[in-house]
């Protein structure tokens with residue numbers, strides 16, 4: 001494969017080239033990893049940026065329905081939209097959260113939209129890298145907005161928030177006055193909390209839930225990257241297409257303010273540092289996982305157990321073998 005040619009095609013916005021490049025970054029093969037690295041380095045010189053929007057929500061809250069409706073709103077404004085997913089559960093379920101393309105039927109037919117299902121991968125680190133690289137490819141291909149969906153079941157929100165400019169939390173109207181057990185850490189990441197299904201019989205409950213979250217958000221520590229009235233909670237209905245334009249206005253206002261005040265660039269720089277750090281850590285751990293390293297670990301661990309070597313000395317010996325690897 002000619003990497004320069006592939007890069008040139010991506011830069012013209014060629015979707016087939018983009019799809020092929022994403023397949024390349026998903027591959028674990030050493031030669032593919034090298035080509036992917038070369039491709040990404042090449043494309044980064046174009047310095048194209050999209051608005052990266054992370055979106056999280058528990059199963060059934062309406063993520064797919066929201067992305068379809070919101071995506072159509074954006075393509076209706078002549079914006080190009082890419083949809084990616086981080087799905088740590090896809091290995092278990094054998095499919096992807098975006099496998100339900102029926103819920104995004106209209107969007108998937110739009111010429112200005114690109115939807116990429118999550119690949120099956122067991123380990124979150126691998127999914128994170130693949131998605132982060134896919135985001136970079138979509139930016140190079142000239143997309144204006146990249147939506148990164150994740151199902152809210154734990155660590156994956158952090159992964160998505162660390163690669164997003166804006167982070168949206170989608171919630172359903174709650175029955176009582178409880179805050180749906182949303183973890184404080186997740187709330188602290190949100191720039192906008194959207195109470196979905198604010199329609200029909202659910203409208204009153206949505207109104208209460210929205211008020212509860214407005215209150216809860218006010219109690220959180222103020223973040224430097226927010227103007228006075230953010231983060232905020234608002235109601236939407238993905239089915240009725242209600243509140244979506246308002247939500248988009250809020251996202252644009254927040255983005256504009258962050259760009260003007262230097263927070264956009266600062267955030268991207270912090271994220272780049274974070275991912276550099278993660279890559280180094282993962283690569284070091286991978287070195288511990290080779291058959292040779294594992295057998296050396298076993299051998300030294302036996303020595304430690306039998307008192308022939310102290311834990312610190314054994315660890316130093318182990319690390320010395322890795323340095324030459």
Ligand SMILES: Nc1nc2c(ncn2[C@@H]2O[C@H](COP(=O)(O)OP(=O)(O)OP(=O)(O)O)[C@@H](O)[C@H]2O)c(=O)[nH]1
Pocket residue numbers: 057058059060061062063064065066097100103151196197198199200202236237238239240
């Ligand atoms: N009343 C109402 N129902 C909605 C709304 N949005 C989604 N739903 C319904 O909620 C159900 C789940 O919607 P999905 O869009 O599949 O939810 P999801 O978050 O993608 O679910 P997973 O992919 O399983 O994580 C479907 O039956 C939708 O029709 C809404 O705005 N109002």
Ligand SMILES: [Mg+2]
Pocket residue numbers: 063064065097098100
């Ligand atoms: Mg879905």
